[in-house]
Amino acid sequence: MDKEVDPAVLAVINEKRLTGEKRTPVEIIARMGVFDARQQAAENAWLATGDNVIATLWAEFVTIGAGGRWFYLESLDVQRRVGGGDRSAQQVQRAKNRLDLLKRSLDAGLGLRAVLQTNRVAILELESDRSAKVSTRVPDDQEWHIATWDPDQKMAVLVRGPRDWLPTEEDMQAARARGSVPAVPQEAPSGPASREEVQAAAMDYLTRHFAGYGYKAENVSGQKLGYDIEVSDKKGNTLLKLAVKGTAPGAASFQLTGEERACAKRGDPWRLAVVTDAPGPTAQHKLYKPAEVDQAPGLEPLLD
Template sequence: MDKEVDPKVLAVIDEMRLSGPRLTPVEIVAKMGVFDAREKPFDHAWLATGDNVIATIWAEFVNIGADGRWFCLESLDTQHRVGGGVRSPQQIQRAKDRRALLKRTVDAGQGFRAVLQTNRVAIAELESNKSAKVSTRVRDDAEWHVATWDSDQQLAVLVRGPRGWVPGEAEIQAAKARGSVPDAAGDPGVAAAERSASREEVQAAAMDYVMRHFKGYGYKAEDVTSQNLGYDIEVSNAKGALLKVAVKGTSTGVPSFRLTGEEHACSAREPLWRLLVVADAIGSAAQHKIYKPSEMEQAPGFEPLD
């Protein structure tokens, strides 16, 4: 709600709102290059033309540093709502999609475009109140970027403007006090478990994730790891095989992976072969990406054979 927004931030939003054309929240995102904005009106981040990432910045969570720089804390915990409680499956997917897009900018060393938004209900109720709606949304012409990304603490810092500045510890603690990070984020027990997990445990978690993922969409998923075919899971439907997937998992303690010789050979001869990497396989924020053979060296954590 407006009363939760720093007055200096609210003044900038009001100036942007009054100086531009009157557009709906969806129209604003669509004009920024998101062609399917009307099909994704409730998303919190989008991929626009030119591979530009657009993300919502909730003005209620924007903090102003000692030197006037704007920043906000981004929880990387996709399972829990900021206001407390476990997210619904749909909310979890939206959170995972947003996290993946922000991580994409980190990996590419790029910034992202932002839409500043205030809401009609208290920010803590944003995901739990069915009456929650956008109060004001404006396009921010200043670029934002992810200044820090800490998987252990499940926390990222988003900063408005040029790179090279990050908030101090006191500023971060003050920002946390505003409630932008759920209590479940950064659980030290979870972080320790991720660090201590063996490669075998990470791989088992990744396999379980992938099997559940494809079966959840109605496909048949068969674990063929023991057959040493050069892939781990064959995905099919009533018409036949669709994908032959080599699964690799990563985590805080197992940040990289290698393909076996048979997997490399299979990637060259099998048209349906794909590499599927499950990031944060042990944690609660597991997410995956599929790579064609020509793309697999781009996968985070990929190590070529000696």
């Protein structure tokens, strides 16, 4: 809601809204290069033409730091909603899709385009109120970038403008008070996940990831084909054959079997899919082509 937005941020939004062409939220992201914008309207981050990442930034969570610099705290906890409570399976998948794209821009050393949005309900009720709708959405003319990414604290810091600034601790406390990043829960100590648990989590993560994009992801690991998941489109065309490997603290390495290496030599559409922090809330994945397999961190020598 407008009353929750910093006045300086709201002034920029209002100026952009009043001086620009009147467009719907879907038209705005379509003009920014999002393909099938109407079908992707429910998402809050998109991969646009030219591999540009676009992300919604809720204006209520934008904080003005030292020197007038804008920044935004991004929660890396996909399980918990803004304002508290557990996310639904659909909300979890949407949050993971967003983090995948943000991490993609970070890994590539690229900036991202921001869409500043205000909402018709209190920001802390955004994910729990089914009647929540966009109030205002405008594209920000300035580029943003990911300044820090901290899986331990389940938090990333996004900064507007040049890459020569970070918020102070006082700035961070003010941003946390806005509530975009839940406090990291104190969990009872537990032993590391077993190799079987890590692999099962990696399989589950990738199956849900591709299903979230409308593809069929079939578990074929029991058939010893040299890959674990076959991804196909709605017409049944095979798009990817994924040899899945999960990693986690205490289980950071993996091996490829002879069958997997033989399948890799046959080329496309085989890929090595490595899921890091597979059992955790910040799971991420990366695909490696056959020629790139030996570059995958954690790969151990071939099994006998």
